[in-house]
Amino acid sequence: MEPTNVYAYKLVSRKEYFSPGHRACQGCAEALAVRLVGKALGRDTIAASATGCMEVVSTPLPFTNWNVPWIHVAFENAAAVASGAEAGMKALMRKGRLPKKKITFLAMAGDGGTSDIGIQALSGALERGHDFIYVCYDNEAYMNTGIQRSSSTPFGASTTTSPAGKVVPGQVTWKKNMPEIAAAHDIPYVATACPSYPIDLVQKVKKAARIKGPAYIHILSVCPTGWRLPPELSIKAGRLAVETGIFPLYEVEDGRYKFTVEVGILRPVSDYLKIQGRFRHLDEGMTGKIQKRVKEEYERLKKKVKMTQGD
Amino acid sequence: MGKRIGLEVSLSAAEAVKMADVDCIAAYPITPQTHIVEHLSELVNNGELDAEFIPVESEHSAMSVCAGIAAVGARAFTCTSSQGLALMNEIVHIVSSMRLPMVMILANRSLSAPISIWNDHTDVMSVRDCGWVQVFANNGQEVFDHVLFGYRVAESEKVMLPVMIHVDGFILTHVIEPVEFWETEQVERYLPEFKPVHALHPDRPVTMGCIAGPPIFSEVKVAQDEALIQSKSEIISAWKELGDIVGRNYKPIEGYKHEDAETLFITQGCFGETVSLAVDALRDEGKSVGLLMDRLWRPFPFEEFRQAVENAKSLIVIDRAISYGGQGGPLALDLRSALYKEKNEPIITNFICGLASRDVTIDDFKNIYNRSMEKIKVNPREEDFEYYGVRGK
Ligand SMILES: Cc1ncc(C[n+]2csc(CCOP(=O)(O)OP(=O)(O)O)c2C)c(N)n1
Ligand code: SF4
Ligand SMILES: [Mg+2]
Numbered sequence: 001m002e003p004t005n006v007y008a009y010k011l012v013s014r015k016e017y018f019s020p021g022h023r024a025c026q027g028c029a030e031a032l033a034v035r036l037v038g039k040a041l042g043r044d045t046i047a048a049s050a051t052g053c054m055e056v057v058s059t060p061l062p063f064t065n066w067n068v069p070w071i072h073v074a075f076e077n078a079a080a081v082a083s084g085a086e087a088g089m090k091a092l093m094r095k096g097r098l099p100k101k102k103i104t105f106l107a108m109a110g111d112g113g114t115s116d117i118g119i120q121a122l123s124g125a126l127e128r129g130h131d132f133i134y135v136c137y138d139n140e141a142y143m144n145t146g147i148q149r150s151s152s153t154p155f156g157a158s159t160t161t162s163p164a165g166k167v168v169p170g171q172v173t174w175k176k177n178m179p180e181i182a183a184a185h186d187i188p189y190v191a192t193a194c195p196s197y198p199i200d201l202v203q204k205v206k207k208a209a210r211i212k213g214p215a216y217i218h219i220l221s222v223c224p225t226g227w228r229l230p231p232e233l234s235i236k237a238g239r240l241a242v243e244t245g246i247f248p249l250y251e252v253e254d255g256r257y258k259f260t261v262e263v264g265i266l267r268p269v270s271d272y273l274k275i276q277g278r279f280r281h282l283d284e285g286m287t288g289k290i291q292k293r294v295k296e297e298y299e300r301l302k303k304k305v306k307m308t309q310g311d
Numbered sequence: 312m313g314k315r316i317g318l319e320v321s322l323s324a325a326e327a328v329k330m331a332d333v334d335c336i337a338a339y340p341i342t343p344q345t346h347i348v349e350h351l352s353e354l355v356n357n358g359e360l361d362a363e364f365i366p367v368e369s370e371h372s373a374m375s376v377c378a379g380i381a382a383v384g385a386r387a388f389t390c391t392s393s394q395g396l397a398l399m400n401e402i403v404h405i406v407s408s409m410r411l412p413m414v415m416i417l418a419n420r421s422l423s424a425p426i427s428i429w430n431d432h433t434d435v436m437s438v439r440d441c442g443w444v445q446v447f448a449n450n451g452q453e454v455f456d457h458v459l460f461g462y463r464v465a466e467s468e469k470v471m472l473p474v475m476i477h478v479d480g481f482i483l484t485h486v487i488e489p490v491e492f493w494e495t496e497q498v499e500r501y502l503p504e505f506k507p508v509h510a511l512h513p514d515r516p517v518t519m520g521c522i523a524g525p526p527i528f529s530e531v532k533v534a535q536d537e538a539l540i541q542s543k544s545e546i547i548s549a550w551k552e553l554g555d556i557v558g559r560n561y562k563p564i565e566g567y568k569h570e571d572a573e574t575l576f577i578t579q580g581c582f583g584e585t586v587s588l589a590v591d592a593l594r595d596e597g598k599s600v601g602l603l604m605d606r607l608w609r610p611f612p613f614e615e616f617r618q619a620v621e622n623a624k625s626l627i628v629i630d631r632a633i634s635y636g637g638q639g640g641p642l643a644l645d646l647r648s649a650l651y652k653e654k655n656e657p658i659i660t661n662f663i664c665g666l667a668s669r670d671v672t673i674d675d676f677k678n679i680y681n682r683s684m685e686k687i688k689v690n691p692r693e694e695d696f697e698y699y700g701v702r703g704k
Contacts, residue, residue: 062527071511076371077372080375081378092385095334
């Protein structure tokens with residue numbers, strides 16, 4: 001652990017852009033991630049949000065928790081709406097109708113709004129090269145509608161549409177690798193993050209804002225409600241995801257991969273799995289499968305780091 | 312007076328978008344809308360129009376990008392047809408509910424299946440209840456004028472709603488017609504800079520697109536409906552001023568030899584021009600017949616229709632879309648509601664024809680007239696409607 005993490009509250013802005021009073025569940029690390037992203041970006045931000053938990057908990061008409069300009073249009077189009085806002089502002093400033101000013105355009109969506117229904121709009125926006133940051137808050141299921149599986153739900157997890165049944169033991173597919181899909185667009189910046197590592201997260205978001213062109217940040221966001229986990233273990237679960245190698249923290253800058261939090265020897269995945277109700281039904285065989293896969297993927301990532309940092 | 316030239320209607324539509332000095336265009340190609348987007352990208356890439364052209368990956372994103380553009384207070388344009396409209400449908404409803412002004416041209420084309428690139432109004436009717444101001448433009452000049460009219464109405468502080476301009480695919484989009492451009496000075500007088508009531512900007516943070524539960528949802532939606540209904544006065548004054556500036560006068564319903572007619576055809580879109588020739592021919596035969604062309608589709612001009620048909624004994628409503636399992640075509644349904652229990656309520660007959668550009672000629676409209684005269688002798692019921700020109704019917 002980097003010692004700075006302990007002093008996170010001193011190193012990030014005190015200003016709240018996603019203000020208190022929202023209706024997220026206790027211990028919601030997705031809400032914490034949103035808050036940290038807001039602090040990292042500051043006031044000169046325009047945010048476009050997809051439908052999902054974070055939209056629902058923060059804007060029950062006539063209330064709002066947003067202290068930055070914020071728009072929600074639909075579930076699958078946050079990247080497109082942000083594209084429009086960016087293009088519109090660019091035109092207005094170029095044509096002298098608004099004073100020139102650096103504004104960060106943020107698109108935000110859950111894992112469902114990103115890796116499933118919103119992947120087309122996201123791919124389009126990344127390919128077109130808008131100057132914006134796309135943040136995926138990955139809580140590994142459609143939480144807003146009641147914990148249904150997404151393509152980002154991990155292998156083995158029990159959700160309401162991949163229930164641990166007598167014949168099928170929960171989710172039978174492997175988690176879609178969304179950061180890799182984003183990186184395959186050859187955009188200038190891709191990163192993974194987790195609010196259990198707040199400084200790392202804030203630094204990445206700030207870097208993404210500095211870089212011109214599209215940036216994609218994939219934030220693992222522990223959801224105690226959907227993961228069947230006591231709320232006080234949210235932060236710990238995020239750390240375990242990283243320490244087991246299940247969710248490595250890295251960045252891809254101009255195609256170069258780099259670990260931003262070095263883990264050393266990985267903890268066994270069971271440390272992470274056993275504290276969550278969604279994995280309660282897993283037997284040794286399933287856990288072993290997960291362990292093997294995590295190791296392989298981690299090695300693959302290490303190779304990428306080595307290959308791309310070498311030159 | 313601006314220059315007058317012969318130009319394909321799609322190209323003159325694009326030229327009108329240029330005259331409106333739009334800030335951003337987001338569109339996805341689909342026949343028969345393609346020539347409009349192609350010409351717009353040419354104008355942008357040749358530096359003739361200072362705008363962002365956003366070549367989106369789908370119509371769903373086209374409409375979503377336009378939502379973002381309008382939300383920051385920039386002027387957005389898009390255009391589509393048929394399947395493209397169906398794909399963007401979700402967002403079409405949202406932008407009107409969020410009161411985001413913009414203009415969209417819909418090059419009218421049938422909806423699949425079977426897939427057809429040809430012209431009718433099945434796409435139009437699929438968004439009848441989407442909350443946009445909707446007008447039909449029936450020739451090249453009307454298309455040109457209505458692009459400028461569209462922004463003028465949409466961006467009016469009293470309206471703040473998107474405007475859809477219906478243009479018949481191929482039979483209008485692809486023909487060459489004379490069009491009189493506006494002078495820049497006329498545009499400046501008619502169409503002020505877009506000053507949105509609310510816009511996304513860090514200096515004045517606002518939240519757009521909230522979630523609303525049972526205690527407040529109805530109020531929001533009723534306010535939206537009232538805004539659309541009330542937009543009519545602004546629509547009429549925008550037409551009036553357009554007339555004052557360029558000398559062409561538009562009304563919610565355009566009449567042709569209708570004032571003394573016992574029987575009135577009612578049409579939408581380009582069929583009006585063919586029917587007007589049929590009216591001439593029928594008048595030569597001594598028939599008392601006239602024509603009303605519906606220009607304003609939403610908000611529906613109930614009052615204007617009631618007045619316009621006051622002296623008519625019967626109406627022949629021509630629909631170019633099917634309301635499956637319903638009581639006739641969508642236009643007839645609205646007219647029947649508009650005139651129900653009116654004093655001297657005319658008898659309404661309804662004919663659905665011209666699907667996927669099936670030709671309906673002057674003679675066909677004369678046949679329709681004769682058929683209608685036979686039908687009204689037996690006082691047709693509300694659900695009576697006929698498909699005209701369909702084999703086996
Ligand atoms: C087109 C469409 N399909 C389905 C829905 C229903 N829906 C709303 S939010 C949601 C799931 C959101 O999941 P995710 O993106 O992972 O965000 P989370 O709530 O988990 O943060 C679904 C299925 C919708 N609003 N729109
Ligand atoms: S369901 Fe999960 S993600 Fe949604 S608010 Fe609750 S804890 Fe947060
Ligand atoms: Mg989710």
